[in-house]
Structures are given as structure tokens and as C-alpha cells.
Amino acid sequence: MKNGLALFLGVFAALALSWAGLLLAAQQQLGRLGQFKDPTDDTLYPQPMSGLANQGRLVYQDLGCATCHTQQVRREGFGSDLARKWGQRGSYARDYIRDESVHLGSSRVGPDLRNAGNTELHAGVDAEYFYKLLYAPASVAPGSMMPAHAFLFDVHPVAGRQPSAQALKLPSKFSPGPGLEVVPTTRAQALVAYLQSLKDTYDYPIERSRNAPAEKPKEGGH
């Protein structure tokens, strides 16, 4: 190879091909994926995220939660995500169109969070649970290796003021001390609203049929 122009054109074509073949083609296929209107209850799914939850998504981004947590449920027969109660079904592409930024993640140092707020799977998981988990993980998940995110909370003395309605009810072992209360900051509130919004409970009829395993042909039926 001696010709610089030929080299340039080849180098250009190699990447341009993959851009067109991978990214453009995927955009063509999925770029206009919209909400699905359920014929029985006349509601659009996935339902949009609340404003507070969307702010929480930004906190999730800035704290880099995706470093250790995935947000994708693998379907039946590929891993045991469903048996681990990380979802009621595998995730569909349509689930993610409500998210302004999508962080599927690539490491499961921590559990999958796609259905972190799904109370059908995790009974009793409310805002208080997430606050405690963030402030002192061991207080609700003994043996957890998650780092505490105490910086998302204000700790101040109760004396001389009305106790905050949002103060965490911590067991004394994890409480910062007598006369002190732990109150979530607005960032913590947003993050917890986001975590609670993570639930793919609706099963889309189109996706279900499309992703179902193909029916086995009858024996001998060629």
C-alpha cells in the first residue's frame, strides 16, 4: 500500500460502514418506538417519569450508581434474574423510552435495579427503606457491601425545634447519637423517588408475543 488517498478512503469506509450498519440501522428500527396504549384501561405505557424522579435520575448519574448496578433484566433461560426477583419478565426496549438517559450498566457488584421500586416483587420496600439503605446500608440489609451515602443527609440536633417529619427512624446502633436527627436532603428525596419509579410491571402484549419462545414443531411434522 503506497497510496495515501486509498488508505484514507479505506479507513473512512471501515468506520462509516459500521456507523451506518449498526447505529443508523438501529435508529431506523427503534428511533420511533412509542408508548403503547393498553386497549382495556386506555392508558399509555410506559408511564412518564415524575419530575422529581427525573431529577433523581440525574443524582443517579452524578453518583455513578451504574458503576456497580445494572438496569436490565435478562429473560427466562438466560441467567437467573427472574429467580432472583429482579423482575417479573425480561426487559423490553420499550420499557426504556421514558428514561431520558439509559444506563444498562455492565457490572453486578450490586444487584440489578430495574425493578428496585417494584413492590409486587419486594413487599414493604418504601421510601423509608431506601433512605435507610442509602444512609446506613447495614441497617436494612445486614452484610451488604454497599458504601454508605451519608452525605445525602443532614444531621442536626433536635433540641429547640420541631422534629422533622422526614427524619429517619434509625435503630440506635446506626443513629448518629441522642438528640440528633437524620433528614434526607432534596437530592436524597429525588434519588429515592427515582428508585421507587423503577418498576416494569406492565407486560406489553406485542412484546410478549414477539419475545415468546417459538412453538416447538410437532414431532415428525416436517
Added chain:
Amino acid sequence: MNSTDHNGRTEQMEIDASAKWPVLVFFGSAVLWLILGGALELAAAIQLHTPTFLATCEWFTHGRLAPAAQNALVYGWGFNAAFAVGLWLMARLSATTLRHGGWLFVAAKFWNVGVTLGVAGILAGYSTSFELLEMPRFVTFLLLAAYALVGVWAVTTFSIRNTENVFASQWYLFGAAFWFPWLYAVAQLMLFRSPVRGVLQPVVNAWYVHGLYGLWFVPVALAAAYYLLPKILGKSISNYYLAPLAFWWFAISTAFAGGSRLIGAPVPVWIPALGTVANFMLVIPVVLIGLNLFGTLSGRYASLNGSVTLRFVLVSMLAFVLGAVFNFALSFRGIAEVAQFTLLSGLRDWLVFYACFSTAMFGAAYFILPRLTGHEWRSPALVKIHLGTTVLGVVLLTAGLTWGGWQQGNLLNDPALSFTDVSKAMTFWFTYRTGGLAVLLLGHAAFLVNFAFIACPFNLSGAAPAQINPPPALEVLKA
């Protein structure tokens, strides 16, 4: 014959003189980032088995520290080292001096300011949380502008070449010089400027990450290997006629292989399938490149004893093959089912970036820097420590994390075990990983000391010009 030889030497000295300061500045920044990034990486690794470590400080929470370390290593160490080695190689192979090198200092300044702001931005909470694109948006322009200067210099140096033929290293460098800015600009456009929706974002991200490793770092490493092997052994690349085929095949397949990171993800199934096919296709260029490089080395393994550079390049070549094997293996559904999301998926990229690319840069540094400065390496013991810790660290981490990652995947796939039990079982492997990274960091510190001595302009003790044995003449002098 002797006079042409002499002219060749003078020409080389002129080229080296023109490249000296740009290379030293880029390499100096690279080594500083290597230490800083390594320290951050070590701290992040400690947090995985000791979650209380630095947990009270928001800036150093694991979710910020780990990406900050990765970005410091990739954009700080990786890019600066690639700039240094790439520019020098391009000038040498094009038989032309690096003109107006002052502009390269401007580029180095901008690049490093950009990376500093980017890493600080991640720690301060401006991360975007997209792998290797975490740096806040405001540094994008700074990085692209700085890169443009470096890229233009590489391409200009290539286009005013005084040589008839274009060597394999030049194809790889030329390709990489164009691929990175396109990958980066497209990823920025499609993720931040006018973001695509839903799961298309992870597809763009996977395409970028795979491209960055496969079409920027690997080509620079290969360029160094293609140059250093024949140069040190005094022997032309064997089966060289296979090299163009390998280059094109490698480039096209790698560009398509990114989808293999999304096996089982909620994306159309043709995307990971295409990536799998591409990884299968990559077997052939990897074999061809192996024939080129190992073929050149075969029968000359005795030369390894005399050359640190050769030994680093050998590690790099082995890691190149192993990295391809990992990508290939992780493309199988059955293997991905266990291995994805574990230590193994991180190991795959680490093999390419550290074990293949970084070791090639170390090898190149041991070859280039004495020639540029006219000094010898101050301490042969430190060189030995660097080589020893690198080999030890690479072997320990590769073997250990393969085993540990496989175990992690199997534990995660066993729903009878609670997640806490999985974490507990993995504590050993996370501790092990910290140990491996610490070993590597020790070697980097040794390298830093040696580098400081050789690069210092007031180096009085080593002022005598180094006796550099001229490389043996090539056996075959075909065009």
C-alpha cells in the same frame, strides 16, 4: 554504502531532535497520569472489599472514584502515551522531521487541562455515567480541539513523507488518527448533543467503547510492535504480504464488534448477533498478525534476554491474542450468561488497554527515550522492577480474575444464594484484585523515577551520551 548509512543516521538524529520535546512532554504527562490514575484505581479497588474506605466524602464515593480512575488512565495515560509514541513513529517512518513542534505543546496543554477538568468534574458530580464518556460535556470541545492539533500533525507528517513505501505501522497509526475523533464526535453527538432515545444510547456507548479500545489503543500498540520487532531483531517482518489483508480485515471486523457487549440486553437481537459474527471474523486477522509478529520473533527468542523493549512487546503481543480470545469467548451466549456483569467483563477491556496497549508503550519508551535524550536509564534495577512487576501483575490479575469472575457469575446465577452471600464470597477476589493493582503501581513508580532522571535536562551524572548500539542492519532490504 557506508555514506548512505551515515546519511541515514544523521537524518534519524535530526528527526529525533525535532521530536524530542514534544515526545518528552506527552510522555511526561502520561507517566504522571499513570501514577495518579493508578492511585485512584487502587483506592476504588479497596472500596470494593472495605466499603467504609473514603465513603464519607462525596467526591470519593465509589461510583465517582472508579470512573474517575478509569478516565484518568484512559485519557490521561493512554492518550498521552499514544501521542508520544505515535508522533515519533510517524516521523521516523515517514523519514521527515516533526515541523513546528511548538504547536504540539499547545495541544499537550489543552489536552491535559481537558483531562484534569474532566476527572475533577467526575469527582465533583458532573459525571454523565456513560462508560468512558463520563467527563462533563464542557471538556469535550477542549479535548477535540487538542486532539485535532495532534491528529493534524500526525497526518501532515505522513503526507510529507520522504519514503516510497508505506509501512504497516503507518497504516495503523493513520487509521487510529482518524478513527478516534470520528468515534468520539459521533458518540458525543448521538448521546448528548441530540440524544437518541431509549436503548439506542447503550448501543452508541458500546460502539464507542469497543471502538476506542479496538480502533485506537490496539492499532497504536500494533504500530509499535510492527516497528520495534524488526528494528531490534534486524530482520524484516515475516510473511509481510499478509499484513495489508490483516489490517483491513481487522479494522472492518473490529468496527462491527461493539454489539457483542450487549448480549442478552433489551436491544434488537441482531445487534449482539452482528457483534458475535464480527468477533468470529476477527480470528483470521488475529492469526495473520500473529504470523507476522511471532513469525518475526521465532528462532530469535534468545534476543529477549538482551532487550527490555522486546520483553515488553512480547507481553503486549501475547495480551493482544488473549484479548481477542476473551472477546471471542464472551461472544458465546453460554459463556456470556455466566461471565457478563462480572470481573471477567472488566478483565476483557483491561487486557486490551493495560496488558496489550500499556505494555507496548512501556516497551516503546525503553527504546525511544534513550535515543531522544542521549542518556541511559539511570537505574537498571528499577527497569527490572518495572518489568518484573508488570509481568507478575498481568499474570496474577489475568489468571485470578478469570477464575474469580467465573465464580462470581456462577454464584450470581444460583438463585438459592442470597446476594449478600455472593458479595461475601467475592470479598476475597476483590482483595486479590487490589493486591494485583498494587503490584502494578509499584512498577509504575519505578518507571516514574527512571523517567524523571532520563528526561531531566540538567541530568549531570548521566551527561555522557548513552552508548546505543546501532540496530543490526536488516537482512533483507526489499522495498
